Amino acid sequence: MTDLLYSEEEEALRAAVRDLLTDHCDAPGVIARAESDTPHALEAWKALADGMGLAGLLVPEDKGGQGATHREVAVVLEELGRAVAPVPYLASAVVATEALLSCDADDLLADLASGRRIGALAVALNVAAGGAYKVVRHEGGALHGELTGIADAVIADVLLVPADDGGLYAVDADAVTVTPQASLDLTRPLATVTLDGAPGRLLGDAEPAVRRALRAGAGLLASEQLGLAEWTLTETVRYLKDRKQFNRPVGGFQALKHRLAQLWLEVVNLRAAARNAADALATGEDADVAVAVAQAYAAPVAVHAAEEALQLHGGIGMTWEHPVHLYLKRAKADSIAYGSAGAHREALAESIDLQAP
Amino acid sequence: MTIDAAELRRRTGELLDACPPDTTDRLDFLRARFDAGLAWVHYPEGLGGLGAPRSLQVVVDAELEAAGAPDNEPRRIGIGLGMAAPTILKYGTEEQKQRYLRPLWTGEEVWCQLFSEPGAGSDLAALGTRAVREGDDWVVNGQKVWTSSAHIARWAILIARTDPDVPKHAGITYFLCDMTDPGVEVRPLRQITGEAEFNEVFLTDVRIPDSRRLGAIGDGWKVAQTTLNNERVAIGGMRLPREGGMIGPVAKTWRERPELRTHDLHQRLLKLWVDSEVSRLTAERLRQQLVAGQPGPEGAGMKLAFARLNQEISGLEVELRGEEGLLYDDWTMRRPELVDFVGRDAGYRYLRSKGNSIEGGTSEVLLNIVAERVLGLPSEPRTDKDVAWKDLAR
Numbered sequence: 001m002t003d004l005l006y007s008e009e010e011e012a013l014r015a016a017v018r019d020l021l022t023d024h025c026d027a028p029g030v031i032a033r034a035e036s037d038t039p040h041a042l043e044a045w046k047a048l049a050d051g052m053g054l055a056g057l058l059v060p061e062d063k064g065g066q067g068a069t070h071r072e073v074a075v076v077l078e079e080l081g082r083a084v085a086p087v088p089y090l091a092s093a094v095v096a097t098e099a100l101l102s103c104d105a106d107d108l109l110a111d112l113a114s115g116r117r118i119g120a121l122a123v124a125l126n127v128a129a130g131g132a133y134k135v136v137r138h139e140g141g142a143l144h145g146e147l148t149g150i151a152d153a154v155i156a157d158v159l160l161v162p163a164d165d166g167g168l169y170a171v172d173a174d175a176v177t178v179t180p181q182a183s184l185d186l187t188r189p190l191a192t193v194t195l196d197g198a199p200g201r202l203l204g205d206a207e208p209a210v211r212r213a214l215r216a217g218a219g220l221l222a223s224e225q226l227g228l229a230e231w232t233l234t235e236t237v238r239y240l241k242d243r244k245q246f247n248r249p250v251g252g253f254q255a256l257k258h259r260l261a262q263l264w265l266e267v268v269n270l271r272a273a274a275r276n277a278a279d280a281l282a283t284g285e286d287a288d289v290a291v292a293v294a295q296a297y298a299a300p301v302a303v304h305a306a307e308e309a310l311q312l313h314g315g316i317g318m319t320w321e322h323p324v325h326l327y328l329k330r331a332k333a334d335s336i337a338y339g340s341a342g343a344h345r346e347a348l349a350e351s352i353d354l355q356a357p
Numbered sequence: 358m359t360i361d362a363a364e365l366r367r368r369t370g371e372l373l374d375a376c377p378p379d380t381t382d383r384l385d386f387l388r389a390r391f392d393a394g395l396a397w398v399h400y401p402e403g404l405g406g407l408g409a410p411r412s413l414q415v416v417v418d419a420e421l422e423a424a425g426a427p428d429n430e431p432r433r434i435g436i437g438l439g440m441a442a443p444t445i446l447k448y449g450t451e452e453q454k455q456r457y458l459r460p461l462w463t464g465e466e467v468w469c470q471l472f473s474e475p476g477a478g479s480d481l482a483a484l485g486t487r488a489v490r491e492g493d494d495w496v497v498n499g500q501k502v503w504t505s506s507a508h509i510a511r512w513a514i515l516i517a518r519t520d521p522d523v524p525k526h527a528g529i530t531y532f533l534c535d536m537t538d539p540g541v542e543v544r545p546l547r548q549i550t551g552e553a554e555f556n557e558v559f560l561t562d563v564r565i566p567d568s569r570r571l572g573a574i575g576d577g578w579k580v581a582q583t584t585l586n587n588e589r590v591a592i593g594g595m596r597l598p599r600e601g602g603m604i605g606p607v608a609k610t611w612r613e614r615p616e617l618r619t620h621d622l623h624q625r626l627l628k629l630w631v632d633s634e635v636s637r638l639t640a641e642r643l644r645q646q647l648v649a650g651q652p653g654p655e656g657a658g659m660k661l662a663f664a665r666l667n668q669e670i671s672g673l674e675v676e677l678r679g680e681e682g683l684l685y686d687d688w689t690m691r692r693p694e695l696v697d698f699v700g701r702d703a704g705y706r707y708l709r710s711k712g713n714s715i716e717g718g719t720s721e722v723l724l725n726i727v728a729e730r731v732l733g734l735p736s737e738p739r740t741d742k743d744v745a746w747k748d749l750a751r
């Protein structure tokens with residue numbers, strides 16, 4: 001039976017990550033960095049990867065990792081979502097790492113696991129597992145082409161690039177041109193990667209590696225979305241207890257109370273769906289359905305929660321200074337990342353034999 | 358004499374003869390138009406009008422447009438035209454009307470609105486900006502927020518608390534505030550789109566002569582109702598062709614970009630298209646009711662529909678655009694003078710439209726208005742109406 005609870009160890013891990021983010025990743029700092037040349041919270045990343053070894057959770061111990069599972073990774077992502085933390089955890093420690101686990105590249109895997117290097121899969125963020133993705137030309141031993149919408153590429157040391165010969169290649173970031181794109185989600189910046197005869201090292205077949213990486217990304221993204229939704233609900237409840245209009249706390253108005261209660265129900269459901277996806281990815285059982293269910297459910301909930309948070313904060317929620325917009329932008333971008341809810345419903349239709357008309 | 362369409366055409370012709378647009382300075386033309394009573398024909402004579410039916414304004418506008426006459430850039434001075442002017446007209450002294458309405462209409466003097474405060478949004482009547490009488494002046498201290506055009510405004514309509522010892526609605530007075538007073542500090546307020554359309558306005562010992570009070574002392578809430586009713590009409594009441602609102606850009610994207618289409622998005626788009634068309638028809642029906650002299654309460658719902666549709670449609674378009682939906686056109690901090698809800702990229706429209714259900718009365722407040730004033734349902738138990746303002750929870 002799928003274990004949908006959190007273990008004591010997982011709760012301890014959560015507490016440690018939350019403490020770390022409280023110290024290294026507060027909202028004013030995230031907002032201030034968002035438009036700078038260094039949007040990422042590097043100190044927080046260093047502490048997560050170097051200090052706590054969390055970049056290696058999915059990597060077996062004999063390959064330089066922690067030998068943990070998707071369940072622990074999901075807990076980390078919940079906390080990263082709660083802090084809308086601009087760190088390349090999902091990109092490097094989940095998606096790129098999963099791609100490498102499908103290849104023969106133990107040295108790179110160990111580099112990513114230790115946090116010595118940051119990796120990024122050079123597939124546009126909106127692509128779902130099994131969906132079409134752009135490839136570059138492999139010609140005369142070098143790679144040529146342009147890839148867009150690559151999450152966290154601006155901070156990556158190594159890019160995992162699919163080519164037209166069906167191979168997945170490791171390319172040093174120094175050997176390509178990475179151009180930041182103005183991104184809706186300022187905390188997970190996208191970039192264009194241009195390869196102009198860049199040397200690449202063949203890692204293995206791209207198709208299974210990309211599919212595995214994107215499926216894990218989608219499934220674990222649900223935990224990040226859970227964290228986002230939880231923060232927006234908790235913060236909105238706190239604000240509505242405190243904010244007084246008409247000589248009473250705004251949260252006492254039944255119409256608003258009911259909306260928050262409804263959100264709570266959605267978050268409860270999302271937690272079950274996200275835990276189920278994490279557990280299924282860990283055991284490998286029923287993973288396709290679990291991931292599709294989690295993503296089909298998570299995206300609208302996280303967006304709804306962030307939109308309600310903004311509306312119920314009133315004018316202050318429309319300001320740049322208040323962090324709620326970071327959550328809205330992340331939630332909206334997440335609703336497209338690794339496939340939209342609609343794409344996951346369609347994928348599900350195949351798996352559960354409820355075919356389209 | 359009665360002013361009918363023929364008479365208005367005759368007078369417009371006279372104006373154009375006396376001030377040919379191609380050889381007349383823009384401002385001189387606008388002033389002459391105001392003095393001829395052709396600015397807003399339903400206003401009284403001497404104040405830019407002729408006491409004619411409002412519906413005849415289109416006759417003048419069409420003649421002037423055909424002749425290539427300059428207009429007063431109504432979008433730039435919307436707060437003055439739509440909110441300050443009707444309030445001054447209704448409550449101003451003769452002297453005030455003569456002083457303010459002409460430069461307001463010509464755009465020589467831009468107006469802004471100092472109403473909302475950080476602690477008084479939906480509950481505007483709880484506002485805490487204080488005005489204390491000192492001789493012939495009032496000395497004003499406080500903070501206002503969400504003020505568009507404050508940085509270009511010459512004047513502001515301002516409501517402030519003049520008596521904290523009476524219930525909140527009773528202790529407010531309405532003033533006309535000089536934005537060039539040294540005690541007025543305007544700071545841009547950046548919003549989630551990256552722009553600062555609005556401002557925070559800090560008032561520190563601002564001196565307002567009693568001659569710039571509008572209406573009686575303590576009558577400010579009643580006076581403000583005129584301003585606010587006009588604001589909501591302005592926000593929800595634009596006349597649009599089919600696909601004229603937020604649905605237009607997404608429909609265009611759908612037609613031009615077949616590679617983005619999915620069954621899921623198709624059904625959702627069609628539902629929103631139908632909602633948009635029905636909302637447009639409701640607005641048109643409301644207009645026909647008004648013309649037929651049967652005004653209905655449907656107007657209360659127009660801004661609600663406008664906000665919901667803008668938000669849902671732009672949200673759908675961001676999703677439809679997929680990889681491009683993850684991008685944003687420009688985060689640069691700017692202070693635009695005009696706002697176009699359906700301009701720029703889908704991401705901007707998605708973020709900007711979040712404000713549509715907050716600005717000019719939140720959707721929650723408007724739903725209460727529908728429930729209580731239209732349906733006649735009882736209000737929630739109120740504890741704020743008979744308490745002195747100073748004793749309210751805050």
